[in-house]
Amino acid sequence: MKPKDLSVTVAGVRFPNPVIAASGTYGFGEDYAELYPPGVFGGISCKGLTLSERAGNPPPRIAETPGGILNSVGLQNPGVDVFIERHLPYMKKNCNVVIANISGETIGEYKKIAEKLDETGVDIIELNISCPNVKKGGAAWGVSAAGAGEVTKSVRAATGKPLMVKLTPNVTDIAEIARAAEAEGADCVSLINTVLGMRIDVKTRRPVLGNNAGGLSGGAVFPIAVRMVWQVARSVKIDVVGMGGISSAEDAVEMMLAGAKAVQIGTVMMGDPFAPLKIIGGIERYMEENGIDDLSGIVGKVKPW
Amino acid sequence: MYKCGVYPVTEKTEISAGIYSYVISCPDVAELAKPGQFAHIKVDGFTLRRPVSICDADKEKGSLRVVFEVRGKGTARLADINVGDKTDIIAPLGNGFTLPESMAPGRRVILAGGGIGVPPLLGVARVMKGNATAILGFKSRERIILAEDFRRAGAEVIICTDDGSAGVRGTVADVLRDESVKGGADGVFACGPEPMLKAVVGECKKSGLNAEVSLEQRMGCGVGACLVCVCRAVRGGEEFMLRVCKDGPVFNGREVMP
Numbered sequence A: 001m002k003p004k005d006l007s008v009t010v011a012g013v014r015f016p017n018p019v020i021a022a023s024g025t026y027g028f029g030e031d032y033a034e035l036y037p038p039g040v041f042g043g044i045s046c047k048g049l050t051l052s053e054r055a056g057n058p059p060p061r062i063a064e065t066p067g068g069i070l071n072s073v074g075l076q077n078p079g080v081d082v083f084i085e086r087h088l089p090y091m092k093k094n095c096n097v098v099i100a101n102i103s104g105e106t107i108g109e110y111k112k113i114a115e116k117l118d119e120t121g122v123d124i125i126e127l128n129i130s131c132p133n134v135k136k137g138g139a140a141w142g143v144s145a146a147g148a149g150e151v152t153k154s155v156r157a158a159t160g161k162p163l164m165v166k167l168t169p170n171v172t173d174i175a176e177i178a179r180a181a182e183a184e185g186a187d188c189v190s191l192i193n194t195v196l197g198m199r200i201d202v203k204t205r206r207p208v209l210g211n212n213a214g215g216l217s218g219g220a221v222f223p224i225a226v227r228m229v230w231q232v233a234r235s236v237k238i239d240v241v242g243m244g245g246i247s248s249a250e251d252a253v254e255m256m257l258a259g260a261k262a263v264q265i266g267t268v269m270m271g272d273p274f275a276p277l278k279i280i281g282g283i284e285r286y287m288e289e290n291g292i293d294d295l296s297g298i299v300g301k302v303k304p305w
Numbered sequence B: 001m002y003k004c005g006v007y008p009v010t011e012k013t014e015i016s017a018g019i020y021s022y023v024i025s026c027p028d029v030a031e032l033a034k035p036g037q038f039a040h041i042k043v044d045g046f047t048l049r050r051p052v053s054i055c056d057a058d059k060e061k062g063s064l065r066v067v068f069e070v071r072g073k074g075t076a077r078l079a080d081i082n083v084g085d086k087t088d089i090i091a092p093l094g095n096g097f098t099l100p101e102s103m104a105p106g107r108r109v110i111l112a113g114g115g116i117g118v119p120p121l122l123g124v125a126r127v128m129k130g131n132a133t134a135i136l137g138f139k140s141r142e143r144i145i146l147a148e149d150f151r152r153a154g155a156e157v158i159i160c161t162d163d164g165s166a167g168v169r170g171t172v173a174d175v176l177r178d179e180s181v182k183g184g185a186d187g188v189f190a191c192g193p194e195p196m197l198k199a200v201v202g203e204c205k206k207s208g209l210n211a212e213v214s215l216e217q218r219m220g221c222g223v224g225a226c227l228v229c230v231c232r233a234v235r236g237g238e239e240f241m242l243r244v245c246k247d248g249p250v251f252n253g254r255e256v257m258p
């Protein structure tokens, strides 16, 4: 049998397969390279970048929960300049589609970062307007249609790169926010970022996380993510990238049926570093077993009652 | 360099109440392992792996030994694993202790271990042969682990207990204060609860001894990608967040406990 073509096109960019490493869970593509090359992914979204270096939140930054984890990293990163100088060359050489995930405290910062990246080999800019772990900026933009529209518009003016706007699930109507991003020039949206949560140690009566609250990810959030991807995909014409708790090829296919053209995976790799290989292989088997030649053909093909 | 694979358990012993010693047959990992590195062990039914120090590596037999205490649900599940079962591990991870390449005659290193922090120091004792003094501290006589193993590895062993039921009454740092113990030492390698490590590093600062400490932090990936496992460190007057999994778990005591 001839190998299946798993490629998909998102925001005009071709991905050799639809599986992307989610921002913040795969660093700058180097840390798992001793097990397999980062080029197995269709693309990699790098750790969230800010204009200057950030130390992040105090530890502990992770707590296990039923079927998932809470994290409160708080955008620890070396800053966009160091990324461009030290990490981007490796990513360009070894990864397929390179996605730069960016965050700002002000609109001006978002613009400046985008301008710097505009002159580089980055393939897509992912606007993180949904980080729950920082006090200023972050999710503040992503929780209102007006805020999401405003950031998207400013960054749109600052770069010709394809723009992916990453949405937070911590809102009443995520479709409205997706539409605002679309209206201001987003080429695609990605969702979901983490769901706000908290855990408390009953012995010490202290929150487990050093930052008190954090963001929930992993299998526990999967049905929330599927529902939101479905709602958003029906409300916008631009491409949708789905994520949140994907742990198997079946989950990835389910997300695509809900309307995602590609998927991102993160937390699953903490338990199983080989998950990307298994998920990509499983998608290929699903195509063989179901006589599918063009993966894009299943996108949004859920048959609602 | 690390591996991720599924390996069989060849020995299991409950060496003290709730403390288990496992020998895992994994020649490719054993070949690479250095004292102070750790293994990230998969636990069935849990999202996260559990980090456990490599206690000893036998390159000839191709095996690794880990010793862990049941602390919560994950380690309780790990203790269900029996001889013949498989374990899924990522190892060896992190940086181990910086061991001296050679020792001048009469010189030695001090190993300072507290409770369940004792295991990773056994590998150091093995490499240092006769050139190590191990100060091993426990709550009481019943909680003593691995003392015989350290002796067999060639180390001089000083036991101390909080309640005085065995060895010296007092803490590891109390023993270290004694000039006859630390005089002529080339450095201290320590692992144990944070208050103990702070006391040990404090003692080393006073006497100008180098101290390397092995830290614990809650972990995600274990390989440096997710930045959840950090600790604060001060280097050249500047503060950094370092990853316990990749930049550690062994750190210069002065940098992480300034």
Ligand SMILES: Cc1cc2nc3c(=O)[nH]c(=O)nc-3n(C[C@H](O)[C@H](O)[C@H](O)COP(=O)(O)OP(=O)(O)OC[C@H]3O[C@@H](n4cnc5c(N)ncnc54)[C@H](O)[C@@H]3O)c2cc1C
Pocket (backbone or CB within 6 Å): A063, A064, B038, B048, B049, B050, B051, B052, B053, B054, B067, B068, B069, B070, B071, B072, B073, B074, B075, B076, B116, B119, B120, B215, B216, B217, B218, B219, B244, B249
């Ligand atoms: C580098 C390193 C080496 C270690 N070596 C050993 C060893 O040799 N022997 C040993 O008995 N223990 C060791 N530990 C501690 C061991 O990892 C924890 O006791 C274990 O993770 C507890 O899991 P649990 O599910 O039983 O506890 P729970 O409290 O139910 O765990 C909940 C979550 O918190 C994490 N967690 C809880 N306590 C710790 C801790 N002290 N350190 C890190 N994560 C923690 C767990 O991994 C889990 O994700 C080491 C930790 C680190 C970081």
Ligand SMILES: Cc1cc2nc3c(=O)[nH]c(=O)nc-3n(C[C@H](O)[C@H](O)[C@H](O)COP(=O)(O)O)c2cc1C
Pocket (backbone or CB within 6 Å): A022, A023, A024, A025, A047, A048, A049, A071, A073, A075, A101, A128, A131, A166, A192, A193, A194, A217, A218, A219, A221, A243, A244, A245, A246, A264, A265, A266, A267, A268, B220, B226, B227, B228
């Ligand atoms: C440790 C950790 C760090 C993260 N850092 C970022 C980040 O820097 N930027 C971002 O947009 N999302 C970040 N996320 C969110 C993920 O990219 C993803 O949206 C979320 O984890 C859901 O996917 P998952 O369940 O497959 O992990 C982070 C998630 C985790 C677990």
Ligand code: FES
Pocket (backbone or CB within 6 Å): B218, B219, B220, B221, B222, B223, B224, B225, B226, B227, B228, B229, B230, B243, B244, B245, B246
């Ligand atoms: S556990 Fe992921 S960076 Fe240390």
